[in-house]
Amino acid sequence: MTERLTLRRPDDWHLHLRDGAMLEAVAPESARHFARAIIMPNLVPPVVRGADAGAYRDRILAALPEGAEFEPLMTLYLTEDTDPGDVAQAHADGLVTAVKLYPAGATTNSASGVTDFDRVRPVLERMAEIGLPLCVHGEATDDAVDIFDREHVFIDRVLDPIRRDTPGLRVVMEHLTTREGVEYVRAGGEDLGATITAHHLVLNRNHLLVGGIRPHYYCLPVAKREIHRRALRAAAMEGESRFFLGTDSAPHPDTAKETACGCAGCFTATNALPLLAEVFEEDDALDKLEAFTSLNGPDFYRLPRNEATLTLEKGEAQDYPAKITAGDEEVTVFDPGFPLHWRVTD
Ligand SMILES: NC(=O)N[C@@H](CC(=O)O)C(=O)O
Numbered sequence: 001m002t003e004r005l006t007l008r009r010p011d012d013w014h015l016h017l018r019d020g021a022m023l024e025a026v027a028p029e030s031a032r033h034f035a036r037a038i039i040m041p042n043l044v045p046p047v048v049r050g051a052d053a054g055a056y057r058d059r060i061l062a063a064l065p066e067g068a069e070f071e072p073l074m075t076l077y078l079t080e081d082t083d084p085g086d087v088a089q090a091h092a093d094g095l096v097t098a099v100k101l102y103p104a105g106a107t108t109n110s111a112s113g114v115t116d117f118d119r120v121r122p123v124l125e126r127m128a129e130i131g132l133p134l135c136v137h138g139e140a141t142d143d144a145v146d147i148f149d150r151e152h153v154f155i156d157r158v159l160d161p162i163r164r165d166t167p168g169l170r171v172v173m174e175h176l177t178t179r180e181g182v183e184y185v186r187a188g189g190e191d192l193g194a195t196i197t198a199h200h201l202v203l204n205r206n207h208l209l210v211g212g213i214r215p216h217y218y219c220l221p222v223a224k225r226e227i228h229r230r231a232l233r234a235a236a237m238e239g240e241s242r243f244f245l246g247t248d249s250a251p252h253p254d255t256a257k258e259t260a261c262g263c264a265g266c267f268t269a270t271n272a273l274p275l276l277a278e279v280f281e282e283d284d285a286l287d288k289l290e291a292f293t294s295l296n297g298p299d300f301y302r303l304p305r306n307e308a309t310l311t312l313e314k315g316e317a318q319d320y321p322a323k324i325t326a327g328d329e330e331v332t333v334f335d336p337g338f339p340l341h342w343r344v345t346d
Pocket residue numbers: 016042107108109137218219220221248250251264265266
């Protein structure tokens with residue numbers, strides 16, 4: 001008997017679609033499986049004003065295949081010059097679903113991010129008033145902080161003070177990677193949620209570094225020790241309502257990853273769902289997959305759950321492309337290092 005699993009259609013609460021030829025290449029990959037996605041604004045230049053988000057949304061819709069049903073949920077890139085009025089207007093116009101905080105220098109294309117958190121207080125206060133969520137890349141950027149400690153140091157030094165100073169601010173800790181992060185989210189109230197990627201459920205720092213450095217496993221926040229990976233798996237697989245899928249699928253050309261200073265990001269849009277089915281099955285938690293991919297996210301964002309469904313079927317090890325082509329470049333699809341037996345049926 002073939003094993004099948006039918007879920008409400010998943011959403012991706014953290015996605016990089018880029019622009020131009022890369023957007024053309026990767027948008028269909030996400031649209032195939034996901035109904036909606038929170039679109040990250042870290043373009044060069046970044047998506048800062050409501051008008052930028054509207055224009056980017058149009059470019060995304062134009063890049064979708066004929067007949068695709070995929071709704072990009074736009075975000076604004078928070079800068080020290082962001083105007084609270086512009087943010088509130090973009091929200092009122094239905095143009096944006098969240099605002100993204102990048103500490104300056106923390107990750108890919110974060111140079112325009114925030115250094116002095118006091119300077120964004122008026123925007124955060126306005127967001128708390130209107131209920132607009134803040135998505136956070138939670139890593140300390142101080143040179144003195146070890147890269148493996150940057151998430152929990154950020155929570156103590158930056159995130160917790162911001163949340164105390166701004167009651168009612170709704171926060172999503174993006175791409176959670178540590179046990180401390182999981183504990184912080186669990187202890188927070190209903191205004192705090194977190195996304196977890198598929199690759200952080202698979203990778204620990206040994207996968208990245210033992211036997212040779214694997215550039216396609218390098219992303220930020222960097223994969224941590226095994227105890228942290230186990231904590232993330234437990235948070236995702238116990239069906240806890242404030243943890244949900246954000247793939248952080250972050251395509252870069254292979255030429256930018258396989259080089260002396262390779263950039264951060266794993267491209268997972270193509271096989272994230274088969275991968276998730278594989279790891280949830282491994283932990284006997286297939287019955288919790290739908291909560292993680294399709295229920296908890298819309299509930300946190302106060303959006304309707306999708307009515308459409310998606311079916312996965314289990315069989316022989318499935319083939320998926322090792323690379324996709326974007327203009328003149330190739331992008332490597334995330335290879336977890338073990339076979340995937342689930343595939344999405346049409
Ligand atoms: N996750 C990553 O390693 N990279 C992301 C940026 C981000 O989400 O931090 C990217 O834009 O490439």
